[in-house]
Amino acid sequence: MTPNAAQQFPLTSDHRCPIRPSPATRLRPSTAILVVPLRHLHRNGIPKVSLEGISLSYKTNDGSQLLALDNIDLKVKPGEFLCIVGPSGCGKSTLLHLIAGLQPATSGKVLIDDKQVEGTGTDRILIFQELGLFPWLTVGQNVEFGMKMRGISKAERNQQTDYYLRLVHLAQFKDSYTHQLSGGMRQRVALARALASEPDVLLMDEPFAALDAQTRDLLHDELERIWSETGRTIIFVTHNVREAVRLGDRVALFSFRPGRIKREFVIDLPRPRQLEDVTVAKSAREILNELREEINKSLEEQYGYEAVR
């Protein structure tokens, strides 16, 4: 790595750095209809999400133990947008499932606001790669599902559903079924459904991987806008480094088997960013060089050859 590059992407050896106030570069909040309550946003110094020594191993079909995640320590500040990149099969999606509480870790702790959590909780909502929208419900019913489970009254549910559907520009599709929507629109439904549960932490698992470029660009803008309007903490998993740099305040690079955090990069580029920005491309190149080693490792393991540079 050239010294110049090192300066550009300072390695955060200690990510317990004090919390920055909401970055000045953030978009100005648009005229939101409702003020969304945020739990513990400004408790100084306490990370929103904190992973301590998370490891996961499981038995493979031939009976050997496979270490999927190895001793992961990670801290995410309130309101931070963290992106996780890594080669496929490095366990980054699994990590989101662990944080969401859908699956227990072999060892280690997940803390939200310094309190250990176990099992699922609506303070952390995961948007699945396959979305998992309910096809037997309308768009509106999908969005209000989480509130219904929490026993919120129908009137309030209606109001909130309308609000979140407007937030993702889908108000006129409230009574459609999800199969009637395009891929990008379904993404928005999933986003609205997740936000309607009013989670402090939004976990996103390669949500835009299957979209065409135009739709993805649009959703990047929208996600950035919604993030700055609602002030959620976002952990965003992707295999696309450009995407990670375009969206994230920080990018954590995962190594391949066992999954470890190989390096972290602080992305200090001004917002709003664009995928085509030269600065974004330059930062992405730097991370990609590191990532390539891991991809090669994974290819070697899976197919027995090394990718050509």
Add this chain to the structure above:
Amino acid sequence: MKRFAKHAVFYSLLVGLWIILAKLKVWPPYVFPTPQGVLDSMWAGFADHSFWIAIAVSMKRMLLGYSLSVVLGMVLGLGVASNKFLEETMGGLLVSLQSLPSICWLPLAVLWFGLTEKAILFVVVMGSLLSVTIAMETGRQQMPKIYGMAGRNLGARGFKLFWYVLLPASLPYILSGLKQGWAFAWRSLISGEMIFVSLGLGQLLMMGRDLNDMSQVIAVMILIIAIGYLVDGLAFKTIERRLQRKWGLAPAT
């Protein structure tokens, strides 16, 4: 319309053949009735209310027995599907039990419950319970896991998770099993009613035999087919079609 025309031609040919055979008097009328005789029997049966009563009694037993087996079957099926030990042990037992014709439960039921409604109900339940259970079990396994995870992720637990997520998510996968369960229950009910006499369509059928009234026998048989078709071909088909439309699985029409 073309389909309807085909059906019309086919059935008129069938009835025509029947009329000719009956007119030729190859067999005596008490062995081979005329269509007119069957129609008369049908008319008479509805006119003196005996058919209506039989239908009402049979349908009541059906509804009771079938709903019971649907509820039991869902609980059992879910239990088996969510427990590895049960799945490996009881799964096989369920499949092997299904090879037992449900009417074989009648002697047992009569000894347990006597010649009562309960005995008939027991046979109906045993007839459809296994189909529903197996359907629920396989449906639960075929259903994409993502729905359960998404439900839990959004805060659904326990009964709410079952009622609002797992059940609707598995419906397309268990519907054919529910349909099969209905058909089995219907068969079990009619056989049960034939053997042990009490009101109902099965008994009406046996009464025709006792009276040497072939026309009535055929009339009741047609009635049984018609009811079976109505429920299966219309009720279940409608549910199926509506479900497919809602899920976006419907073939383009």
